[in-house]
Amino acid sequence: MGIVDRSEPMKATASQGRPIVRMRGVRKAFGPRVILEGLDLDVGAGEKVALIGPSGSGKTTILRLLIGLTEPDAGTIEIDGQYLWHSSRGGTLERADEAHARQVRRCVGMVFQQFNLFPHMTALQNVHEPMEQVLRLKRPEAKERARALLARVGLGEHVDKRPSQLSGGQQQRVAIARSLGLQPKLMLFDEVTSALDPELVGEVLGVLRELAHETDMTMLIVTHEIRFAADIADRVLVFDAGRVVEDGSPEIVLKDPSHPRTRQFLRAILER
Amino acid sequence: MAGESTFVYLPYLMGGVVTTLQITALAMLLALPVSFLLALGRMSSFAPARWGAGFVIELFRGTSAVVQLFWAFYVLPFFGVELSPLAAGVLVLGLNEGSYFSEVVRASLKSIVAGQREAAVALHLPRFYTFRRIVLPQALPIMVPPFGNAAVLMLKFTALTSLVTIQELSFRAGLLRSNLGVSSDIYGVVLAIYFALAVGMASLVWLAERAVNRWAGREVIPWRELTSRRASPAPKWAFRR
């Protein structure tokens, strides 16, 4: 860290519409290593935002903060108008309990780089059991919806297979269906194609593309697939050393970045 | 002839076998929930639960089981707790094994990769469901082989309970030897009996392993495929994952 000049960080807060994500002054450190410091970030409801940046810059950490896997050291996070870790009593913020955070983050879904499917369950069970647990659906209805979701991601014929019987691309599509089953308002995608063989990347990006075009779900997508980002995102954020260094439409950020370091970074990943 | 007397006293020895098996089964049955409670205690986010579980584990692992047996049977009555020999033996052996085995349980539960718990959190799954349906089915198959190991050890460990007047197999063999002078071949027979019991136990463990794997949703080679000669020569321990 520290290659980039620390003057005037870009404020990633100017977004249209009602924000579904509002991060203010967020700090996160692991031991002595400060990963995020004074991070402000807004994402408007329905926006498709691509988050790009070098490895180790804290992109995963942001997603983990948003779904409550990690707690910030300082600052506030609002999800759909509610504080994630705080409750506001008479104008002052108080530390809220675990139950509060659970309830606030309910509308957030996340798809992981390594899929994290439950290996002892079939594709169908992976999808319908969370629906039963979280949406309190009856089993037949949950199964029916799960089948429909799996069909939608092109896995209608594989519902009874275990993750180990599926390719990486198929597993990742099950993982996407599993998250979609809970009807999130905000979906977080963490480099969902990075663990895949090159020939399997397309099928997963295809699913994301379809979601981006056909739903009004907010999507925050961490990716190294720049062309894909340019294609589907309303907005691209370039992240470096814990700060947002570029924020704007794909045309502007990807074709005419304001920081030399961004240009260098973009060139590096475009050449891969 | 000595050989003759061995067979004469075989029914007497068999009575000891029944007692040995009974104590083994009861002690292992007690050890199982105890080990889970202690493991969960040690993994708790509530500090007193961690200390309490840690204390119990070190108490039983750190002191001699012989002394514990004496305590349970001869000292506890002074505090108004009268235990039958069987209860004292099962309690001490069960708590001992529970303390040791709790570390296996804890390690197995911890071996579930972080990504599985993180997926459960990211899917907003309730804690108990996560434990029962995601962690346990992946951890339990790991625990079965060491549990079988512990059960076979327990079989031999039960000889200790003769200290609290329980007439298990070794005790009866010793009695025969000292009272009647039937000696070397008695111990040969006792050795064979222990061996047969251990083999029987190992087979049970193998069946349990298959049952647990099947319950946990792992693929298990069908019985028919294992027994038919034509099928692939898959060794019986080859569980497909």
Ligand SMILES: Nc1ncnc2c1ncn2[C@@H]1O[C@H](COP(=O)(O)OP(=O)(O)O)[C@@H](O)[C@H]1O
């Ligand atoms: N649990 C953790 N403990 C210690 N360091 C961590 C932890 N999680 C992430 N980090 C560190 O934080 C930095 C940012 O990580 P991450 O958010 O995963 O970056 P990115 O996703 O942009 O590659 C990395 O240097 C990583 O090593």
Ligand SMILES: [Mg+2]
């Ligand atoms: Mg990452």
